[in-house]
Amino acid sequence: MARVKVRRRGIQIPPGYLLLILTVVSILLMILTFTTDVVPTVFNSIAGYTFMPFKEGLTEISAYANKRADDLRQVREVISENEALRAQLDELTQENDKLIQNRFELIELRTLLDLDSEYEEYDKVGARVTGKDPGNWYSVFVIDKGENDGIKEGMNVIAGAGLVGIVTKTGPNWAQVRSIIDDDSNVSGRMLNTSDNLIVYGNLEAIKSGTIEFGQLSDPDDEVAVGDKIVTSNISDRYLPGIAIGYINTIEKDSNNLTKSGTLTPVVDFEHIDVVLVITQMKEEGGVG
Amino acid sequence: MKRLVEALSVIVCFLLQSTIFHYAGFAGIVPNLMIIITSIFGFMEGRSDGMVVGFVSGLLIDIFYGSVLGVNALIFLLIGYGNGVANRGFYPDDIKFPLLFISISDIVYLIMTYLSGFLLRARFNLGYYFLHLMLPELVYTIIVSLFIYLAVRWILLRIEGRFEEDE
Numbered sequence: 001m002a003r004v005k006v007r008r009r010g011i012q013i014p015p016g017y018l019l020l021i022l023t024v025v026s027i028l029l030m031i032l033t034f035t036t037d038v039v040p041t042v043f044n045s046i047a048g049y050t051f052m053p054f055k056e057g058l059t060e061i062s063a064y065a066n067k068r069a070d071d072l073r074q075v076r077e078v079i080s081e082n083e084a085l086r087a088q089l090d091e092l093t094q095e096n097d098k099l100i101q102n103r104f105e106l107i108e109l110r111t112l113l114d115l116d117s118e119y120e121e122y123d124k125v126g127a128r129v130t131g132k133d134p135g136n137w138y139s140v141f142v143i144d145k146g147e148n149d150g151i152k153e154g155m156n157v158i159a160g161a162g163l164v165g166i167v168t169k170t171g172p173n174w175a176q177v178r179s180i181i182d183d184d185s186n187v188s189g190r191m192l193n194t195s196d197n198l199i200v201y202g203n204l205e206a207i208k209s210g211t212i213e214f215g216q217l218s219d220p221d222d223e224v225a226v227g228d229k230i231v232t233s234n235i236s237d238r239y240l241p242g243i244a245i246g247y248i249n250t251i252e253k254d255s256n257n258l259t260k261s262g263t264l265t266p267v268v269d270f271e272h273i274d275v276v277l278v279i280t281q282m283k284e285e286g287g288v289g
Numbered sequence: 290m291k292r293l294v295e296a297l298s299v300i301v302c303f304l305l306q307s308t309i310f311h312y313a314g315f316a317g318i319v320p321n322l323m324i325i326i327t328s329i330f331g332f333m334e335g336r337s338d339g340m341v342v343g344f345v346s347g348l349l350i351d352i353f354y355g356s357v358l359g360v361n362a363l364i365f366l367l368i369g370y371g372n373g374v375a376n377r378g379f380y381p382d383d384i385k386f387p388l389l390f391i392s393i394s395d396i397v398y399l400i401m402t403y404l405s406g407f408l409l410r411a412r413f414n415l416g417y418y419f420l421h422l423m424l425p426e427l428v429y430t431i432i433v434s435l436f437i438y439l440a441v442r443w444i445l446l447r448i449e450g451r452f453e454e455d456e
Contacts, residue, residue, distance in 0.1 A: 012337070013337065015335070015336035015337045015340065015370070015373065018336075018337050018341075019336070019340060019366070019370050022340055022341075022344050022362075022366050023366065023367075025344075025359075025362075026344070026347075026359040026360075026362045026363035026366060027359065027363070028359070029348075029351075029358040029359030029362065030357055030358060030359040030360060030363075032358070033357045033358045039358070040352075040358055043348075043352050043358065044352060047349065047352045047353065051300075051303075051304070051349075051353070054300075054304050055304060055307065055308060058304055058305070058308040058309060059308045061309070062308055062309040062312045063312075065312075131353065132307055132308075133354045134303065134319065134322075134323060134350055134354060135321065135354075135402065136318050136319060136426050137402055137403075137406060137407070137422070138354070138406075140354045142307070142353050142354070168356065174353075176353065176354065183406075183410075183412070184356075184406075184410070204407075204412075204422070205414065205417055205421075207317075208421060271317070
């Protein structure tokens with residue numbers, strides 16, 4: 001009986017040793033992630049070339065099926081035209097945001113006279129979402145553009161007219177994006193109308209109600225109200241300034257009586273992200289004049 | 290042949306879970322297919338198989354969706370080993386046993402993820418996470434696991450039957 005087993009399975013490592021070996025490999029991988037870039041890069045490349053074609057195909061199939069189920073009557077031409085128009089609308093909304101912001105800034109500039117800053121038109125690359133986090137704890141997704149398309153870690157990702165997240169890992173033909181609703185995400189934001197700074201915290205508990213938490217807003221004169229717009233701050237070291245995040249949903253005073261916190265409704269519909277734009281300009285490169 | 294089935298199961302489940310199941314999820318919750326197959330191969334084929342399937346599954350999740358390589362690989366590896374130990378008491382005809390062990394595996398996975406990713410960042414609201422994330426995932430996983438178990442058992446029994454005829 002034992003001989004048959006050997007013939008069938010070839011050389012066998014005792015399970016106890018295998019457990020030890022694989023555990024050591026896992027821990028080694030963790031250490032290597034923190035110390036070098038080489039091993040993760042190799043893994044990212046191998047996994048990228050083997051899995052991305054399937055992922056893209058499957059995502060396309062499921063997206064297609066989804067669309068079909070949503071509206072059987074819609075003709076393909078109408079869909080494509082609609083998509084084009086939507087893209088245009090997104091662009092215009094963003095442009096409009098920028099203009100509104102410019103107006104507020106103009107007022108500011110007139111009062112300060114010597115400030116000379118203007119938001120540049122950011123270069124963007126379009127990408128398709130090909131997969132989402134297989135677990136339920138985090139809000140991380142994978143897009144179909146990577147290093148080969150000039151995507152780098154730390155680039156900002158937007159969809160529609162608002163901030164989606166930041167690129168946290170790249171492979172040759174894919175990139176990992178951590179969205180701002182992720183429990184592990186913090187974004188430095190700013191009130192569009194009063195220029196007060198605040199921090200936007202992703203929180204798993206808030207996701208279910210479609211909101212994001214914010215805090216550390218100092219608003220001594222009670223100028224900030226429900227419905228006011230929050231954009232990314234210019235003091236953030238990872239996010240480009242002036243990208244819309246959302247509108248204030250609830251606001252209340254913290255127990256310290258100095259700062260305020262609450263929830264905001266994001267501009268982006270995080271439940272239905274199919275196409276995103278990656279801003280190829282990085283904050284460190286000095287995007288703002 | 291069995292190795293091929295295992296490799297294909299891991300690949301298919303990983304792809305399905307990160308793409309199509311997100312459209313089929315209820316209230317934004319997806320079932321944990323990777324835990325299901327790690328557990329199934331563990332108690333059906335023994336410790337080594339469970340470990341290898343778990344390790345590869347976890348590593349795939351780490352590469353594409355994790356921030357540190359090896360965390361999920363280790364969690365899944367241990368779950369695969371644990372299910373492998375239960376291999377001795379396993380009979381293919383008993384349906385309660387697989388469901389019980391898949392449930393335990395998912396619970397262990399959920400608790401380990403909470404401990405490694407959330408508790409360390411001072412997220413203490415375990416009650417909320419239990420009610421809104423762990424419980425729905427567990428129920429959904431158990432329902433889906435029944436179908437996957439029956440499918441895998443059907444395939445494995447056919448393959449093994451063929452092997453015995455050859456010998």
